[in-house]
Amino acid sequence: MKRFVLALDQGTTSSRAILYDQDARAVSQAQVEFSQIYPRPGWVEHDPEVILDSQFKAARRCVDQAGVMPADIAAIGITNQRETTLLWDRHTGRPVYNAIVWQCRRSAPQCDRLSAAGYTEEIAARTGLVVDAYFSATKIQWMLEELPGVREQALSGRLAFGTVDTWLVWNLTLGAVHATDSTNASRTMLMDLDRRTWDPRLCELLEIPASLLPDIRPSSGFFGKIADGVPGMERFAGIPITGIAGDQHAALFGQACLTPGSAKNTYGTGCFLLMNTGKQRVRSRSGLLSTLAWEIPSGACYALEGSVFNAGSAVQWLRDELKMVESAPACSALAATVEPADDLYFVSAFTGLGAPHWDMYARGLLIGLTRGTDRARIARAVLDGIAYQVADLIDAMEQDAGMRLTDLRADGGASASEPLMQFQADLLDCRVDRPADIETTALGAAFFAGLAVGFWDGLDTIASLRRTGKVFTPAMEADRRTRLRAGWHRALERAKAWEE
Numbered sequence: 001m002k003r004f005v006l007a008l009d010q011g012t013t014s015s016r017a018i019l020y021d022q023d024a025r026a027v028s029q030a031q032v033e034f035s036q037i038y039p040r041p042g043w044v045e046h047d048p049e050v051i052l053d054s055q056f057k058a059a060r061r062c063v064d065q066a067g068v069m070p071a072d073i074a075a076i077g078i079t080n081q082r083e084t085t086l087l088w089d090r091h092t093g094r095p096v097y098n099a100i101v102w103q104c105r106r107s108a109p110q111c112d113r114l115s116a117a118g119y120t121e122e123i124a125a126r127t128g129l130v131v132d133a134y135f136s137a138t139k140i141q142w143m144l145e146e147l148p149g150v151r152e153q154a155l156s157g158r159l160a161f162g163t164v165d166t167w168l169v170w171n172l173t174l175g176a177v178h179a180t181d182s183t184n185a186s187r188t189m190l191m192d193l194d195r196r197t198w199d200p201r202l203c204e205l206l207e208i209p210a211s212l213l214p215d216i217r218p219s220s221g222f223f224g225k226i227a228d229g230v231p232g233m234e235r236f237a238g239i240p241i242t243g244i245a246g247d248q249h250a251a252l253f254g255q256a257c258l259t260p261g262s263a264k265n266t267y268g269t270g271c272f273l274l275m276n277t278g279k280q281r282v283r284s285r286s287g288l289l290s291t292l293a294w295e296i297p298s299g300a301c302y303a304l305e306g307s308v309f310n311a312g313s314a315v316q317w318l319r320d321e322l323k324m325v326e327s328a329p330a331c332s333a334l335a336a337t338v339e340p341a342d343d344l345y346f347v348s349a350f351t352g353l354g355a356p357h358w359d360m361y362a363r364g365l366l367i368g369l370t371r372g373t374d375r376a377r378i379a380r381a382v383l384d385g386i387a388y389q390v391a392d393l394i395d396a397m398e399q400d401a402g403m404r405l406t407d408l409r410a411d412g413g414a415s416a417s418e419p420l421m422q423f424q425a426d427l428l429d430c431r432v433d434r435p436a437d438i439e440t441t442a443l444g445a446a447f448f449a450g451l452a453v454g455f456w457d458g459l460d461t462i463a464s465l466r467r468t469g470k471v472f473t474p475a476m477e478a479d480r481r482t483r484l485r486a487g488w489h490r491a492l493e494r495a496k497a498w499e500e
């Protein structure tokens, strides 16, 4: 009887590996950070070899620390930074360029071209996405257009495209498997969201040869076995890879948001909110993305997704630029000394506002200052500002989906903040449930992999394995909530359209 499932979590700034036992408890974890490459302002790259090395090192360390034999591992699940784009040579396995990271803005001109040609609506209808440099398709286009000889090589069938999951699987199988899962594929802007297949019309429109594209498979199922002699992973030979999902999708699953109307929000540098909308894809009227939640043998499940560009980063700003607090936990402790106020607001629109406000020209704002405003009140306004933005997103989601949020499951670094979590529950008038283990992304990947090999036997088991750490119950009067949110919306209006 195999005792563990190993999750590989290949993130934007680090690669992690976590080993889970049958109770879904993390018995060991390791993290290896790696460096970011910024060749020009707005451009972000990763070295594809460094992605592999760091991920494999994390896997070895994780297993060594636990003293576990790879023979005890039933399956491996992979979760990854989404949208990040690689092209490599099928014969040599060598990348033609660095990985272009999701944050990279270099393909904005390709996006402008698509928008100017009037394709925005058609692309949204097919993919559920807004045309943006964030997604993989225009990053591939950039490589085909800008790198000498690459289009010719692509047309001759020599090259393979992959997001990071595909790159890992290709290398772990020594080139035998060229596959992705449907959640990662849903972020390329090349997948037909209803059919979950590559869309030939989009490939034609973007002049992307279909021969580049990997197979699309369900998130839970057999992808391949780790081959003999993968450099750095020799010990793991033979272990099956049976789960793959993009990081936010894995977190939704790891939070066991398995029923329509359930949602998770990750409170990190930014926030990522996903709401399960069930078997039906929902079209958003507020600029939220429609995306795949996951696809498992029992069927596909859809989600709405929205993000807050600046959340925990506002806390970092208080700490690093204003030097008003020593640390993020100190900010939270300071904020907890005062009550949320309806006369002082902070809008963290450092880089504009995303859904549902969509104003690239909005900028940050602190309003309502009086002679009595002190550090504690400002810290409070900064934390509360995160919760208001999440509440606005949730309102938009509820309207789009025609569903009421049942409970909000929280994770990410800033979910450690008690005043933030309580205020979120108060604002939403809904329970906020923080799990005991906030590493929900890796856990979700483990769940997908474990389900496929019978390590866990079904969704009921998954739901029972999620352990609540703390529940924040709403305790605010309705009038006060209304007054606070009205003040927030006044502040927000003043932050909009600032930059000319």
Ligand code: ADP
Binding pocket: 267, 268, 269, 270, 311, 312, 313, 314, 315, 316, 328, 329, 330, 331, 332, 412, 413, 414, 415, 416, 417
């Ligand atoms: P990411 O994965 O985006 O790098 P994390 O999930 O690690 O982010 O969360 C880190 C963010 O959370 C930072 O922006 C930090 O300011 C914020 N943060 C961490 N701990 C706290 C806390 N106790 N109170 C408020 N914010 C916090």
